[in-house]
Amino acid sequence: MKEIIRTEGIQKHYHLGAETVKAVRGIDLLIQQEEFVAVMGPSGSGKSTFMNVLGCLDTPTAGKYWLNDQLVSELSDDELARVRNTEIGFVFQTFNLLPRATCLHNVELPLVYAGVPAKERRRRAAEKLELVGLGDRMEHKPPEISGGQRQRVAVARALVNEPALLLADEPTGNLDSVTSDEIMDVLTTLNTEGGQTIVLVTHEHDIAEYAKRQIHLRDGVIEKDFLNAPSGVA
Numbered sequence: 001m002k003e004i005i006r007t008e009g010i011q012k013h014y015h016l017g018a019e020t021v022k023a024v025r026g027i028d029l030l031i032q033q034e035e036f037v038a039v040m041g042p043s044g045s046g047k048s049t050f051m052n053v054l055g056c057l058d059t060p061t062a063g064k065y066w067l068n069d070q071l072v073s074e075l076s077d078d079e080l081a082r083v084r085n086t087e088i089g090f091v092f093q094t095f096n097l098l099p100r101a102t103c104l105h106n107v108e109l110p111l112v113y114a115g116v117p118a119k120e121r122r123r124r125a126a127e128k129l130e131l132v133g134l135g136d137r138m139e140h141k142p143p144e145i146s147g148g149q150r151q152r153v154a155v156a157r158a159l160v161n162e163p164a165l166l167l168a169d170e171p172t173g174n175l176d177s178v179t180s181d182e183i184m185d186v187l188t189t190l191n192t193e194g195g196q197t198i199v200l201v202t203h204e205h206d207i208a209e210y211a212k213r214q215i216h217l218r219d220g221v222i223e224k225d226f227l228n229a230p231s232g233v234a
Contacts, residue, residue, distance in 0.1 A: 003066070004165055004197045005031035005054065010063035010073075011220075012049050023049040025220035026063070033164075036191040036198045038208035041217035048169075050217065051201050055088055055167050056080045068164040085114060089158030089166045093173035095150045097142040097157075103129060104138040107157045114161065128156035131194075132186055148179035155186060159196070166190070168200045172207055184210040 012024040024046045041047040052058040065073040097106045107125035132152040172180035190196040216224040
């Protein structure tokens with residue numbers, strides 16, 4: 001199976017006045033294509049900082065990071081922006097949808113920035129909305145649909161560029177338990193049936209159980225890395 005993520009000795013330090021905060025202290029990690037990985041850890045464990053590095057939203061202080069065979073830890077800001085737009089799909093806790101735009105247009109937006117022609121944009125956006133079960137909500141606007149449906153739109157938008165990696169940062173944080181399960185079922189199906197590689201950050205153990213593998217961070221390093229038992233196995 002092909003490697004999607006490889007990190008070697010990743011560190012990230014922040015300077016706060018005279019103090020240096022070592023948020024990530026040296027992480028070696030390998031994630032292969034079609035894996036579904038949950039990253040967990042208490043507040044201050046470094047999980048959000050590490051996710052920002054994986055998402056090319058931040059560059060490491062030290063260490064190397066390869067994404068889809070490209071050494072991205074040494075790229076310029078402009079090059080990192082291109083990688084974010086082509087290789088990574090993001091799903092956030094707060095949906096980040098345009099309230100006055102239709103669901104279809106919200107999903108189209110990454111393709112607008114990528115310069116894809118209008119007809120092809122609409123076709124691909126509609127395809128992804130169908131994939132997440134919202135084929136009948138394309139012309140609705142975010143305020144007209146439920147929170148769970150908004151997150152489905154956000155998932156469709158994250159997938160529209162056919163990313164190598166889907167990063168989901170607390171995607172169920174604003175949802176009730178029933179709706180959270182629905183969103184996690186969508187992500188599970190994308191992984192098991194579509195082969196989508198997913199890295200999920202969560203602080204909820206029941207959400208992490210949906211993943212095939214869990215990585216627990218503490219004090220900026222990996223404390224535990226294990227496979228979840230298959231569904232139905234005690």
